[in-house]
Amino acid sequence: MGGIKKHKRKEPLIRIAKREGLSKPKTVALKVCATVLALVAGGLFIAAQGHNPFSVYFFMVKGALGTKMSFQETVKVAIPLLISSLGITLAFRMRFWNIGAEGQIIVGAIAASYFALYKNTMPHAVLMSVMALAAIVAGGIWAGIPAFFKSRFGTNETLLTLMFNYIAQYMIQYLREGPWKDPNALGFLQIARFSDNARLGSVLGIQAGWIVALLLTVAVYIYINFTKSGYELRVVGESENTARYAGMNVKRIMMRTMFISGAVCGLAGMLQASGTDRTLTDTVAGGVGFTAIIVAWLANLSAPMILVVTALFSILEKGISFIQSRFMISSAAAAVLQGIILFFVLGFEFFTRYRLVLRREAR
Amino acid sequence: MGQHDYVISFIFASVLAGVPLLFGTLGEIITEKAGHLNLGVEGMMYMGAICGFVAGYHTQSPFLLLLCSFLGGAAGALVYAFLTVTLFANQNVTGLALTIFGAGFANYIGEALIMKAPNRAAVLSDNITRFFGGIYIPVLSDMPVLGRLVFQYNIFVYFGVLLAILGGIYLNRTRRGLNLRAVGENTAAADAAGIRVVLYKYIHIVTGGGICGLGGAYIAVVICGGTWTNNCVNGLGWIAVALVIFAGWSPYRTILGSFVFGSLDVLRFYIPKDVINIPTAFFAMVPFAVTAAVIVITSIRKSAVNAQPRCIGINYFREER
Numbered sequence: 131m132g133g134i135k136k137h138k139r140k141e142p143l144i145r146i147a148k149r150e151g152l153s154k155p156k157t158v159a160l161k162v163c164a165t166v167l168a169l170v171a172g173g174l175f176i177a178a179q180g181h182n183p184f185s186v187y188f189f190m191v192k193g194a195l196g197t198k199m200s201f202q203e204t205v206k207v208a209i210p211l212l213i214s215s216l217g218i219t220l221a222f223r224m225r226f227w228n229i230g231a232e233g234q235i236i237v238g239a240i241a242a243s244y245f246a247l248y249k250n251t252m253p254h255a256v257l258m259s260v261m262a263l264a265a266i267v268a269g270g271i272w273a274g275i276p277a278f279f280k281s282r283f284g285t286n287e288t289l290l291t292l293m294f295n296y297i298a299q300y301m302i303q304y305l306r307e308g309p310w311k312d313p314n315a316l317g318f319l320q321i322a323r324f325s326d327n328a329r330l331g332s333v334l335g336i337q338a339g340w341i342v343a344l345l346l347t348v349a350v351y352i353y354i355n356f357t358k359s360g361y362e363l364r365v366v367g368e369s370e371n372t373a374r375y376a377g378m379n380v381k382r383i384m385m386r387t388m389f390i391s392g393a394v395c396g397l398a399g400m401l402q403a404s405g406t407d408r409t410l411t412d413t414v415a416g417g418v419g420f421t422a423i424i425v426a427w428l429a430n431l432s433a434p435m436i437l438v439v440t441a442l443f444s445i446l447e448k449g450i451s452f453i454q455s456r457f458m459i460s461s462a463a464a465a466v467l468q469g470i471i472l473f474f475v476l477g478f479e480f481f482t483r484y485r486l487v488l489r490r491e492a493r
Numbered sequence: 494m495g496q497h498d499y500v501i502s503f504i505f506a507s508v509l510a511g512v513p514l515l516f517g518t519l520g521e522i523i524t525e526k527a528g529h530l531n532l533g534v535e536g537m538m539y540m541g542a543i544c545g546f547v548a549g550y551h552t553q554s555p556f557l558l559l560l561c562s563f564l565g566g567a568a569g570a571l572v573y574a575f576l577t578v579t580l581f582a583n584q585n586v587t588g589l590a591l592t593i594f595g596a597g598f599a600n601y602i603g604e605a606l607i608m609k610a611p612n613r614a615a616v617l618s619d620n621i622t623r624f625f626g627g628i629y630i631p632v633l634s635d636m637p638v639l640g641r642l643v644f645q646y647n648i649f650v651y652f653g654v655l656l657a658i659l660g661g662i663y664l665n666r667t668r669r670g671l672n673l674r675a676v677g678e679n680t681a682a683a684d685a686a687g688i689r690v691v692l693y694k695y696i697h698i699v700t701g702g703g704i705c706g707l708g709g710a711y712i713a714v715v716i717c718g719g720t721w722t723n724n725c726v727n728g729l730g731w732i733a734v735a736l737v738i739f740a741g742w743s744p745y746r747t748i749l750g751s752f753v754f755g756s757l758d759v760l761r762f763y764i765p766k767d768v769i770n771i772p773t774a775f776f777a778m779v780p781f782a783v784t785a786a787v788i789v790i791t792s793i794r795k796s797a798v799n800a801q802p803r804c805i806g807i808n809y810f811r812e813e814r
Contacts, residue, residue, distance in 0.1 A: 148812065179605065227585050285792035288532060288585060289735045293788070296728055296781035304774035420593055427586050460604030462597045462723075469594025473572060476587055480580035484810075 145487045152482045161428065164478035165442075168471040175466065181457050193452025194445040200452070202336050206406050208444035209339040210235065210398040210415075214422040215429070215436045216350045217394030221273075223354060223431050224387050225367045226280070230273060230291025231395045232419025233298035237272045238265035238396025239403040240301065243321070243410040246328035246403070247310065254327055261328070261400055269396015270389040272298065277388030281381040295419065302412055310410070323409045330405035337405030344437075346394065351433035353390075363387045395419070417465070421447075424472045443468065501641055503756070503763045508650060511755025513538065513716070513726075515653040516708030517733025518740060518747045519660055520566070524701035525737060526664060527694045528677040528804040531573055532588025534705050535730025536595025541566035541706020542713040543599035546721055547606065549617050549714070555624040558710060566706020567699045569595055574698040578691060581808040592730070600723045607721060617719035625649065625714050649711050653748075656704065660744035673697055677802030680809040690809060705730070728781065735784045738791050742801065757783055 152160070173183030194204045214231045221228035241264035250257060272294060279285035305321065312322035330337050354360040362383045365373045373380050398418070403410050425443055429435035450464040517534050524531045531537075545562025549555065573591050576582040606615040627645045628634070634644040664670040675683040676693045684690045709726060717725050732754060739754075740746040761776035 146810070146812075148810075229589065279789050279792065283789070283792040284795075285789055286738065289731070289738075289788050290785055292731050293735070293781045293785035296731075297778055297785070300774045300778040300781075303777070304772050307774060308772050420589070423586070423589055424593065458605075458608055460601045462600035462604060465593055465597025466601050467597075469590055469597055472586070472590040473576065473594065476576050476582040476590060477580050479582060484581070 143489050145489070146484050147487050149483060149485045157430070157482050160478050160481055161430075161475055164474040165428075165471055168467075168474035171474065172467045172470050175470070176459075176463075179459075181459070186453060186457060186459070189453045189456060190449030191445060192449075194449040198335075200448070204444050204448040205336050205340055207448050208440050209337070209343050209405070210402045210418045211422055211425060211444060211447075212343045212436065212440040213339075213346055213398035213401070214395045214418055215425040215440060216346055216433060217269075217391045217398070218419075218422050218426045219429075219431045219433065219436065220350065220354070220363070220387055220394065221391040222426055223367050224363045224384065226277070226384065226388060226391075227288040228273060228276075228291050228388065228391055229288050229423065230276065230294050230392070230419070231422050232415045232417070233291070233295035234269040234272050234392040234395035235399035235402070235415040235419055236295075236298040236302060238269040238399030239410055239414045240298075240305065240399075241265050241268035241396070242400035243310075243324075243403055246324045247322060247410075250325050250328045252327075257328060258330065258404075261404060262397060265396040265400035266393040267396075269399065270393035272396070273388045273392020274385060277385045281384040299412070299415075302410065302414070305410070306412070321410045324404060328404060329408050330401065337401070339401035339405045342397070342401060346397075347433050347437055350394070354433065359383070359386065421468060424468050427472065428475055497638075499763070501638060503759070505641060505645070506759040506762070507756035508646060508752050509715070509755070510758040511752040512649050512653050513708040513711050513729050514733050514736055514751035514754050515657065515747060516711065517705050517730055518736040518751055519653075519657055519744055520701040520704035520706075520708070521734055521737045522664075522701075522740070522742055522744060522747065523660065523673075523697050523704065524570070525742065525805055526673050526677045526802055527697040527701075528680055528802055528807070528809070529574075529577055529694065529698055530584050530588065530806050531570065531591070531698065531701070532585060532734060533569060533573055533591025533595065533702075534733050535726055535728070536588075536592035536598075537566040537569040537702045537705040538709035538712065538726045538730045538733075539595040539599035540569045541703075541709030542725060543602050543709075543721075544568075544706070545710035546615075546617070546713045547602065549621050550606065550615060550721075553618045553620060555621050558621065558714070559707065562706045562710030562713075563703040564706070566709060567703035569706075570699045570702020571695075573702070574695050577808060578694045578698070581810060584806050584808070596724070596726070599725075603721045603723050607723075615721040617714065621714070622719040647715060649707075649715065657744045657748045664744065674802070677804055680804045680807075681811075684809070684811060705733070708733070732780055732784050735788055738801070739784075739787050754780060754784070 173187065176183040176186050193200060195201050214235060217234070218228055218231050242261035245257065245261045245264055252260065276285070276287050276290040276294065279290060280287040307319045310321045312320055314322065330339065332338060333341060354364065362373070362378055365376065365378065366380055366383050370380055373383070399414060402414055407414060421443060425436060425439045429439045446467060447464050450459065451461050453459060454461055517538060521531065521534050541562040544565025545558045548561035549558030569591055573587055576587045577584050607613055625647050627647055630644050634640045664674060672683065672688045673693055675686070676688060676690055680690055712725050712729065713721065736747065736750050736754060740750045757780040760779060761773060
C-alpha cells in the first residue's frame with residue numbers, strides 16, 4: 131500500500147479537462163436536458179410501481195392546470211415556494227447555506243398570527259401592513275441569529291439554521307396546545323381561524339400574495355444585479371478574502387443579507403397563514419423551505435429562472451396531490467421526483483465546467 | 494419505583510434512544526474523514542429504514558433486514574459519491590438533495606406498504622421484533638444494577654458500541670485508516686504519496702452511508718416498535734451530523750455523545766411533572782436546542798486537535814492547483 135508504482139499505466143481512455151465556461155444558452159440547454167432525463171428516470175420509478183408513467187404525468191399536468199380552479203390552486207402552492215426560493219437565493223449567492231427557510235417561514239407566520247388573533251381590530255389595510263412587517267422582522271431575526279454566529283465565530287450555518295427549523299416547528303405546537311389554543315374548538319388542540327379582517331383578500335380569484343411574489347421577483351433581481359449591496363454579497367460569495375481586501379465589511383454584509391433572506395421567507399409565512407390557510411397550523415411551511423432550496427439551485431440562483439422552475443415544481447406538487455387517489459400514489463412521490471431532478475441537474479453541472487477528452491489514437 | 498431504579502431505567506432508556514445517533518454519527522465521521530461533508534445522513538437513514546423494513550416484512554429474516562438496511566443507506570451514499578467525487582458537484586446541495594430524496598422515497602414506499610397491509614398497518618413479524626428485543630444472558634443479566642445497565646440491551650446497542658471501537662482503532666491504528674485521514678486532511682498530498690484517493694473516497698463514503706442506514710433500521714424496528722411509521726427519522730439524522738462536531742470526529746467520544754443526546758430525547762418521560770412542569774412541545778424541542786447550543790459553543794472555542802478534516806467540502810480535481 132502507498133508505495134509509488136512505476137509509471138507504466140496507459141493514458142486513461144477518458145480524461146477530464148477543465149473548460150473555460152459554457153455559453154448561457156448551452157447551460158440552459160444542459161439543465162433542460164437534465165430535467166427531461168430526470169423525468170424519464172422518475173417515469174421508470176413510477177413504472178416500477180406498476181403504473182403507466184405516461185398517464186401518471188398526463189393526469190398530473192391535467193390535475194394542476196386542467197380547470198380554472200385547479201390553476202388557481204396551483205398558483206396558491208407557487209406563492210410561498212416562489213418567495214422563499216427568492217429568499218434562499220440571496221443567501222446562497224453569498225455562499226451562505228441557509229437551510230432555515232422552513233423555520234423562517236414559520237416564525238414569520240407566528241409573528242403575523244399574533245396580530246391576526248389578538249390585535250385584529252385595526253383597519254384592514256393597517257392590520258395587513260402590521261402583520262407583514264411583523265413577519266418580516268421575525269423572519270429576519272430568525273435568520274440573523276445564525277448569521278451573527280457565523281460571521282463572528284465561523285459557526286456552521288447549515289446545521290444551525292437547520293436546528294432553528296425544528297425549534298420553530300415545536301414553537302407552533304406549543305402555541306397550539308397552550309396559550310393560543312382555541313377555547314371554542316371543543317378539546318381539539320388547534321388555533322382559531324382568523325377573523326375576516328385578518329384575512330388577505332383575493333385578486334382575480336387568487337389570494338393577493340401572487341402580486342407580492344411577482345414584485346419580489348423583480349425586486350430581488352434588481353437587488354442582486356444592480357445595487358451596491360447586491361454587488362457586495364456577490365463578491366463575498368465569490369471570495370471572502372477578495373471582499374476583505376477590497377475593504378468590505380464582510381460581517382455586516384453577511385448579517386444584512388441573511389436578515390433580508392429571512393425577512394423574505396418570513397413574509398412567505400405571513401401570506402400562507404393569512405391568505406391561504408386563514409389560521410396558523412403545524413404545516414404552514416410544510417416542507418416548502420426545503421423544496422425552495424432545490425428550486426433556487428435548479429434556477430442557477432437567478433430570480434427570473436426561479437419563476438420558471440417554481441411553476442414547474444408547483445405543477446408537480448399540485449398534480450401529484452390530484453392523482454394521489456386515482457393511482458393510490460403517496461404525495462411523497464413529489465419529493466422523490468424533486469430529489470431525482472436535483473440529482474440529475476447536479477450531475478449535469480459537471481459538463482458546464484469540465485469536458486471529457488478521449489484518449490488519442492496511438493500513433 | 495425507588496430512586497435507584499428510576500435512575501437506572503433513565504440511563505437504560507437514554508442508551509436505547511441514542512443508538513440511531515451512534516450509527517448516524519459513526520457513518521458521518523467515516524465520510525467526513527474522507528473529506529466529504531454528506532448532509533444526507535437523514536436521507537440515508539430513511540433509505541436504510543425502509544429498505545430494511547421491506548426486506549424484514551417480506552422475508553421475516555433479521556439478517557436480511559440488516560443487510561438491506563445497510564445496502565439502502567449505501568445506495569444513497571453511492572449516488573452522493575458519484576455526484577461529488579466523480580462529477581465534482583457541490584457537497585452541500587448534493588447532501589440536501591439526498592435528504593429530500595431519501596425522506597420522500599421512504600414515505601412513498603412506506604405508504605404503498607401501508608395501503609396493502611391488513612388493517613392499514615405494516616407490522617414486522619414477532620420473530621423479528623423478538624430478535625431485536627433485549628438480550629438475556631443467564632446470571633449476567635440477572636445481576637443487580639449492572640445486569641440492567643450492561644447486559645439487557647438489544648443487539649444493536651452492543652453492535653454499535655463495538656463498531657465505534659473498531660472505527661476508532663481503524664482510524665488511529667491502521668495504515669488504511671491513516672491513509673484515509675491523509676485523504677481528508679490534504680487530498681493533493683495523499684494523491685502525490687500514491688494513495689488511491691478516489692477509491693478511498695468511494696469506499697468510505699459508501700460504507701459510512703451503510704452504517705447510517707443501520708441507524709435507520711434501528712429507528713424502524715426498535716424505536717417505532719416494528720410498525721412502519723412515516724417520517725420516522727424526524728431530524729435524528731441532522732442531530733447526528735451535528736454530533737460529529739460534538740464528538741470532535743472521534744468514534745470513541747461518539748459513544749458517550751450519542752447516549753447523552755439520547756437522554757435528551759427521553760427526558761420528558763423521566764422528569765416528574767411536579768419538579769419541572771413545562772409543555773411537551775418544549776421537551777421535544779430540547780435535543781434540537783441543545784444541539785444548536787453545542788454547535789455555537791464548539792465554534793466559539795475552536796480547538797486545533799479536534800478540528801474538522803481540512804479538505805472537507807472541497808472537491809478534489811487533480812489538475813486543479
